[in-house]
Amino acid sequence: MKLPERGTSQEEVLERMRERKAADADWEGGRTWSLVYPAGEEVDEMLRAANELYLFENALNPFRFPSLRTMEDEVCAMTANLLHAPDSFGGAMTSGGTESILMAVKAARDRAVAEKGIENPQALVPYSAHPAFAKACKYLGLEHVQIPLDDDRRADVSAAAKLIGDRTALVVGSAPNYPFGVIDPIPELAALAAERGINFHTDACLGGFLLPFLEDLGEDIPPFDFRVPGVMTISADVHKYGYCTKGASVITHREKAQLHEYQLFVYDAWPGGMYGSFAMAGARPAAPIAAAWSIMNFLGREGYQKLARVIRETTDTLRSGIEAIPELSIWADPVMGVFSFGSEKIDIMAVCDVMDERGWHLDRQTGPDALHMMVSPGHAKVVDAFLADLRRAALHHGTSKGAEARYS
Ligand SMILES: Cc1ncc(COP(=O)(O)O)c(C=O)c1O
Incomplete structure (x- = not known):
């Protein structure tokens, strides 16, 4: 495909985009269970306005756009506070x-190399951890060593x-x-690391x-944040x-x-002047910083608590609805709105085929075979319809891929 010789009107460009977009996942209708976290029209309105206000700026140089620097600092400070970080954060x-x-x-690797002289460093990562750790190890030259899971599908401390x-x-x-949506035994794992510095x-x-x-x-949430001794870094999205x-x-x-010593990159051995950055990207879009700051202020603690309550209620309804279907089981005991379910009796992937046809998009996973769900506030309105379809799919269509034909 070549760049068009002549331009196209804005109206037509948008029309073509809308046509293509019509085939995308219907996250607004609550039909997808990953990728987007719908939280209602008021939240969306705030995000649209904040994105619009900072569409063109560049967050690379905080001195040119001091408003971005302040917002980033405040997002980091609010997050650190939520995670009970000490003042030294x-x-x-x-x-x-x-x-x-x-x-x-990178920070852990550089610390281990600088302070302990570790050559050929390794990272110990639970089998259930996100592939981003394997990717980071590959990029940064660490050996990625997997910690097996215990019966609760949490990292096995004695194996670690x-x-x-x-x-x-x-x-x-x-x-x-x-x-599986379960929290690993953070205090025990963090102690293993802290003992070795x-x-x-x-x-x-x-x-x-x-x-x-x-x-x-x-709710009784297992310890995971900076209140746990030995937790040195936390990622929160x-x-x-x-x-x-x-x-x-x-x-x-x-x-x-440690942020300054092991994460920050600073460079001035070129003609272009001092260059510094805290992460991988050089030029950075301003809109995500503005949107993050806006939504945290727009919702406040109270707003987030309200949405957390909706997630809790929606997840409870889903869990009991799924557990009431004799063919299905929820793997592990999930702590929030993220979980997966499968079956020892029927082919769960065939159930997923039927759900796909009914317009529900669940992510498939293996080890063991399961369908994955991430519940957002926007799903409250679709729970009953979802469970009704799931019941029928499990009852009539769970045994073989060809069974869709029997669907009435
Ligand atoms: C537990 C966990 N960690 C890390 C990530 C990676 O986040 P991102 O997709 O924003 O890079 C995800 C993504 O789903 C995740 O579930």
């Missing part, structure tokens, strides 16, 4: 969970204790993990902006349960000195 915004994790792995060694530069736990990272990309509010509502548009995550360090 340091934080930076990145483009998403993967970039925050890359920076956490056997795996940790002189080359370990980082230990990781998730709060919660993506596949190496970093422990909590991946709270999913939980960072939801677990604190479930705790506010009186504003663009997941913080409800921000995409491109916003925060990496928080317990010690600001």
